[in-house]
Amino acid sequence: MPNDKPKTELLDELEKGPWPSFVKEIKSAGQTSASAQDLLRQLELSYQEKKGHWKHGGLVGVLGYGGGVIGRYSDAGDQFPNVAHFHTIRVNQPAGWFYTSDAIRTICDIWERHGSGLTNMHGSTGDLILLGTRTAELEPTFQELAHAGFDLGGSGSSFRTPSCCVGMARCEWACYDAMKLCYDLTMAYQDEMHRPPFPYKFKLKFSACPNDCVAAIARADLSIIGTWKNEIQVDESAVTEYASDGVNIQKDVCDLCPSQCMAWDGHKLSIENHECVRCMHCINVMPKALRPGKERGAVIMIGGKAPIMQGALLSSVLIPFVAADELLDTLKELIRRIWDFWDEYGNNRERVGELIQRVGLPAFLDGIGLEPVPEMVSAPRDNPYIFYQAGKDGEK
CATH class of the missing domain: 3.30.70.20 (Alpha-Beta Plaits)
Structure with missing residues (x-):
């Protein structure tokens, strides 16, 4: 490992002030990691030149999996050889992010042997993120994680790793068992998670009450938000x-x-x-x-996403209420119908919410076999000049 301390005059400015700094954490990792040191050097160069030096990711992975690894290469690898490859690995987190200290130590030990030692707890998908390793270290890292009882999460155009709040484990407002539902559906869709089959990513997140502590409404293609049906x-x-x-x-x-x-x-x-x-x-x-009232369950919402390809979307209501004991079977059937329609009509890199915007909610509901209900209206229409023609037997 290089002994010369990286010169980071610009990055040092980001350590000042009252807030925690990622620069401080990378410097700490750099005491034992050559890749962390080169990461600081490259980042300092990016700040000097006002230019990023990461190339578009390549196709890298582990045997049998098409997802779980995000390829990352530097275009300044000759200057910073320890980050010439800097791939990211997503590790499927336990439901509710409950870890034992032994489990976290095990992951960190594996990562120090094979990668930079840098982690992100947790990414927006929910996974535990292991930041930075070389192509040759991907398979050994995966094998050690698998033998320790961990699996990779989703990446690419796949079913992304489901995530949930702590639900009934810690929260008195929980209207259904978010952790159990998250685990059951994670186990049900392993193929779709590890072998990307879709037009683009599909995220499923579970919040056990309307506080939505995992921000499912803003980020998930299908949001399961706990609610109640009767009186407070x-x-x-x-x-x-x-x-x-x-x-x-x-x-x-x-x-x-x-x-x-x-x-x-x-x-x-x-x-x-x-x-x-x-x-x-x-x-x-x-x-x-x-x-919350005693008659508890969840509202199923659809279409949330961040502004990557098009603008940001918040989820809108798809099914107003499903009783807690019916959620698993209802979701399995609903997800199958949504995926079938999306596979047939979705464009490349088009999220489900964008598909609904393009084809229209009536066509989408007809395609998945749901009847429209008033709760699906996200906002009143702004065009009063809409006329209806009489249908069969004079029905509107």
Whole structure:
């Protein structure tokens, strides 16, 4: 390993200030890793030249898998030979990100033997990310991970590694068992995860309550968001206790309710549950007094994505409510129908949400065999000049 310390005048500026710095962490890894040192040198050069030096990834992987490894090469490999290859490996995380300290030590030991020692806990897909190794080290790394009980996650045009919140393991608001559902569907779709078969990536994320702690609505092609169907449970004595302790229920709860479905007369909290949009605000403010209803399950939403190919999309409602004990079977059937339609009509590098925008929601619903319902309307139409022709027997 080179003994000369990298000169990083520009990167040093990023260590200043109150926030944690990735530069500090790479420097720490550089004490034992030559690739981390060359990474600093190349990054400093990029800042000097205002130019990136990573080439477009090549096709690299491990035997039998088409996904899980992201190829990365440097166009300055002659100057920085230890990052000439700097491939990234995605490791399938446990549901809810529950690790033992022994498991994390095992992964880190493997990575120090075969890679840069740098990790990302966790990437936007959910996986544990191992940053930076050479092509020759990919297969040995995979074999050691497999023998330690770990598998690779998804990459490329595949079913990406599902991720979920801690759900019923830690959260009192959980409306279904997010960890179990995430695990069951991860096991069900191993082929689609490891051998990319799709027009583009497909992400599935599970949030056990409407707080959406894994940001599924903003990032997942199919979002499973826990919700309830009946009335919010209210503990009147606890509401009174909050009021006596100084909580301004009118200002901090009722006035901030997005659907204005709550009223406080100074003594009693009233809720028009049929107007409630399940935003969780009131429950988050007064957790001892309010709880989700007893009839629990999830809403299935579709089409979320980040702005990579086209603009960002937030998920919209596909199925308003599925009971918790019916989620697994419902999702398996629904996913099969969505994938069949997407495989048939999706363009190259077109996410499901973009496909729906292109062909229209009515065509998509017809293709997957779902009837339209009012909850699917994401916004009122802005064109009043839409006319309907009479169908069979005079029906509109």
